[in-house]
Amino acid sequence: MNISTPNVFPTPEPVVELERLGDAIAELSAHLDAATARVLDLIREFDARGGWNTGFLSCAAWLSWRVGLDRGSARERVRVARALGTLPRLAQALARGELSYSKVRALTRVATAETEERLLAVGRAGTAEHVERIVRGWRRVDRKAEAEEMTRRHRSRALYVYPDEDGMVVIRGRLEPEVGAVVLQALAAARETLHRRADAKVGKHVPAEPGFADVSAETPTMAQQQADALMLVAESVLHHGIDPGAPGERYQVVVHIDAPVLADPDAPGESVLEEGTYVPAETSQRLACDATRVVMRRDPDGHLIEIGARTRTIPPALRRTLQHRDHGCRFPGCGRSFGQGHHIRHWANGGPTTLSNLTLLCRRHHRAVHEEGYQVERRHDGALRFRRPDGRLLSESPALPAVPADPVGMLRARHNAQGLAIDPRTAMPGWLGERFDVGYAIDVLHPLAGSVRTPVEFETRRSRP
Numbered sequence: 001m002n003i004s005t006p007n008v009f010p011t012p013e014p015v016v017e018l019e020r021l022g023d024a025i026a027e028l029s030a031h032l033d034a035a036t037a038r039v040l041d042l043i044r045e046f047d048a049r050g051g052w053n054t055g056f057l058s059c060a061a062w063l064s065w066r067v068g069l070d071r072g073s074a075r076e077r078v079r080v081a082r083a084l085g086t087l088p089r090l091a092q093a094l095a096r097g098e099l100s101y102s103k104v105r106a107l108t109r110v111a112t113a114e115t116e117e118r119l120l121a122v123g124r125a126g127t128a129e130h131v132e133r134i135v136r137g138w139r140r141v142d143r144k145a146e147a148e149e150m151t152r153r154h155r156s157r158a159l160y161v162y163p164d165e166d167g168m169v170v171i172r173g174r175l176e177p178e179v180g181a182v183v184l185q186a187l188a189a190a191r192e193t194l195h196r197r198a199d200a201k202v203g204k205h206v207p208a209e210p211g212f213a214d215v216s217a218e219t220p221t222m223a224q225q226q227a228d229a230l231m232l233v234a235e236s237v238l239h240h241g242i243d244p245g246a247p248g249e250r251y252q253v254v255v256h257i258d259a260p261v262l263a264d265p266d267a268p269g270e271s272v273l274e275e276g277t278y279v280p281a282e283t284s285q286r287l288a289c290d291a292t293r294v295v296m297r298r299d300p301d302g303h304l305i306e307i308g309a310r311t312r313t314i315p316p317a318l319r320r321t322l323q324h325r326d327h328g329c330r331f332p333g334c335g336r337s338f339g340q341g342h343h344i345r346h347w348a349n350g351g352p353t354t355l356s357n358l359t360l361l362c363r364r365h366h367r368a369v370h371e372e373g374y375q376v377e378r379r380h381d382g383a384l385r386f387r388r389p390d391g392r393l394l395s396e397s398p399a400l401p402a403v404p405a406d407p408v409g410m411l412r413a414r415h416n417a418q419g420l421a422i423d424p425r426t427a428m429p430g431w432l433g434e435r436f437d438v439g440y441a442i443d444v445l446h447p448l449a450g451s452v453r454t455p456v457e458f459e460t461r462r463s464r465p
């Protein structure tokens with residue numbers, strides 16, 4: 001028997017051959033990175049112009065659907081595309097094949113207009129692993145600075161209430177952004193209520209969209225309205241007690257709708273929110289699709305004669321089965337895990353509340369099928385079919401375009417035509433194998449590293465004898 005051991009040291013002939021193979025890999029990779037830069041340019045433009053906004057939740061969701069990227073990669077592609085819009089030097093290095101996509105991706109996580117030049121140098125000099133480690137350390141410094149900034153902001157929160165010389169009360173304060181948002185929302189809600197009350201007093205028709213179109217001489221200024229609104233907020237709190245409530249209750253919406261309108265949006269009848277704001281019948285249909293329902297019967301004069309029991313349009317057990325079957329939103333390319341039950345044929349039109357007539361849709365896509373003209377039907381084989389508002393089919397996952405017979409040759413030819421000189425050494429880092437000290441590198445490079453005491457500095461000191 002002849003046992004041959006594999007040659008550990010290749011003979012001179014294969015060495016040259018393998019070097020050539022390695023060069024080919026390096027050169028083509030640089031070409032691919034240059035082409036990736038072009039793809040990112042296109043994604044940035046598509047994103048900015050809202051090309052994905054055709055029933056998709058985001059540019060990344062569209063990209064995942066159209067190109068077949070997994071969610072994480074698609075999101076990352078969009079993030080990098082956006083970032084490169086403000087980082088011309090990094091964008092150019094990628095477009096020339098000088099910096100790999102991996103390096104650029106990592107660098108865009110921390111680069112700003114101010115630090116781009118320095119980080120580009122890091123990308124050119126170091127390997128992908130060096131870049132990754134620099135970026136990680138860099139973020140630690142950033143996070144530390146951010147945490148300190150947040151602590152400073154949180155400490156500076158204050159509300160001063162004091163009497164002025166003429167007896168008026170002065171209020172002055174600083175709130176954190178999210179707290180401010182809640183306060184603004186409460187003031188806006190109170191303003192709207194006061195506005196409606198004022199309108200009702202004058203006997204005007206209540207407009208669906210409260211605007212201040214016909215301003216009379218007595219119309220209070222915005223500042224005056226805010227002052228009145230604050231009083232209403234305070235009164236309401238004292239009246240109802242201080243209780244923020246569970247999140248679900250806070251956003252409860254009550255809709256009154258006449259049964260004929262629910263079945264046919266064109267039928268005459270009422271479709272209004274509790275406080276009297278008109279809502280389109282299509283919106284009421286969506287809200288009723290998966291909701292708690294109370295049926296009230298009225299006599300011809302409109303007097304209430306009977307109130308039914310409160311029931312769920314989709315019983316809890318069926319909802320659980322639906323969630324189990326559909327997992328999440330079934331709209332092509334979505335897949336969000338939490339959804340609302342949608343009656344493919346509305347229950348108000350006699351559609352049964354059965355698994356075959358139900359499908360899960362997220363909030364966004366539930367709106368798409370009720371209010372934006374998207375259609376969904378279940379075929380005989382049980383599969384769902386979605387259509388765009390213009391009737392065109394929306395496929396689950398579209399076919400990828402055909403690639404030319406020699407994609408590599410085409411790529412080279414195109415880059416040649418653009419005057420791009422890409423060779424096996426285009427993306428070579430300048431690193432010569434010397435010892436790499438991340439902490440020291442960040443100390444030197446990061447604009448804040450000197451001013452913030454960081455774990456990086458500490459590590460650095462430990463690592464230097």
Ligand SMILES: [Zn+2]
Binds near residue numbers: 286289290366
């Ligand atoms: Zn629905």
Ligand SMILES: [Zn+2]
Binds near residue numbers: 361363
């Ligand atoms: Zn969805």
